[in-house]
Amino acid sequence: MQNLTVEKIYEYDNYRFFLRDYFSEQKRLKSMFSHRYFAKRAGFSSSSFCAHVIDGKRQLTEKSLKKILKGLGIRGRRATYFRCLVMYNQAVTVEERELYFKKLDRIRKNTEFYTVKKKQYAYYDKWYYPVIRELAVYSSWNGDYTRLAAMVTPPIQPEKARKAVDTLVEIGMLINKEDGSFAQPHEAVTAKDVPPVVTRKTRRDYIHLAEEAMEKLPIEERHISGVTVLMSEVKFKEVTEKLDEIRRSILSESLDEDIKSRVYQFNFQAFPLSKDIMKLKNRSDKRRDRE
DSSP states (O other): OOOHHHHTGGGOSOHHHHHHHHHHHHHHHOTTOOHHHHHHHHTOSOTTHHHHHHTTSSOOOHHHHHHHHHHHTOOHHHHHHHHHHHHHHHOOSHHHHHHHHHHHHHHHTTSHHHHHTHHHHHHTSSTTHHHHHHHHHHSOOTTOHHHHHHHSSSOOOHHHHHHHHHHHHHTTSSEEOTTSOEEOSSSOOOOTTSOHHHHHHHHHHHHHHHHHHHHHSOGGGOOOOOOOOOOOHHHHHHHHHHHHHHHHHHHHHHHHOSOOOOOOOOOOOOOOSSOOHHHHHHHHHHHHHHO
């Protein structure tokens, strides 16, 4: 039977999620498959080791990584990708994460996954490509790439602006009209069906730009706020759905506006700042009951 999870390994940016999906798929495909079955095939003495890894309770060492690869039965480029993915996820320093992220990107670019997603990869390759896509159409730069580059905040080099326009035309995000001006085949570009791994770098860049904006731009030109709250996972999902509604509303209002003067980036982040206190309490209660 075809192992679809392994076939899609290049779409993953978290090896624990890959293992979770792999185990779920194998259980559907093979009635005898279990954590015990995999542990025996891989050479683990503990049948619960992989479950602990998937849950984030255990890290992979070089020795256990080799066993995982043996159990998965993957070799060559996919094995190299999985190894780099483990190193990336378990990296301690920012420098290490950057190093392995670049290695992952290089591996993907030599795969069918990249070929299929090449247009998406190119568009999200640089944070300023979406910015140039708007400025090239709506600003009066008249083919002057120095002027176009200077409009970006922070400014980029003219050669980067030229390459951005050429790339956007090549992948169909811009149309070069006969009079030398540019148009957009579609007003809006969304990342709805784009694998997270494709947009990850650009979104990280936008977060860094938000940090710079907080330091360099006057308060009237930016809006950066946040709130720290305690809530349930159910409520968290409800709130994130509301954020998605706001994002779609912002896009709609932008498209409906006749006069536009500036490119803005809106970031929405929501992430945990503590462990699940209810789960910790339940574990503590269970331990007390056993005692």
